[in-house]
Amino acid sequence: MANIKSVTVVSVPVSDQERAKTFYVNKLGFQLLRDDTSIAGMRWVQVGPRNATTSLTLVNWFDSMPAGSLQGLVLNSDTLEADYAELINKDVEFASPPEKQPYGTEVVFRDPDGNSIVLQQA
Secondary structure: OOOOOOOOEEEEEOOOHHHHHHHHHHHOOOEEEEEEEEEOOEEEEEEEOOOOOOEEEEEOOOOOOOOOOOOOEEEEOOOHHHHHHHHHHOOOOEOOOOEEEOOEEEEEEEOOOOOEEEEEEO
16 A cells, blocks of 8 residues: 555535535635535535645535544644634634643634544644
8 A cells, every 4th residue: 555645535424514514614714625416416515725635525425424423633733823713703612722732732623513623733
C-alpha cells in the first residue's frame, strides 16, 4: 500500500443533509463541492475547506453509521482563537473553551447531529 498518497473524502453521518450542509457551509465556511442525485436513490453532498485536498461527504445511507456517530474529526487552524470567536458568534456550541495541550491548542464542538469535531492549532 505504499502508493496511497492522501485521504480524499471522509463520510460524516447525518440525519438531515440540508441542515448539515447549512451548518458546514454557513457556519464553518466550507465550500460546497457537490450536491447532486446522479446516483440513483442517493443525494451526494460534499463540502470541504477552501483549497483543501480532503473533503467531507454528508451521508445518511449507511445503516452502520448512525447520525452523530463520528468522533474525533480534527480540523486544522492557523488562527484558532479568531476562528473560535467567529464560531461562537455563529452560535456553534463548544464543549469548553480552547485548551492548551502538549501538541498545540484545541477546542471541541459538535455539528447539529452530535458528530464530534476538534478544531486544533498545532
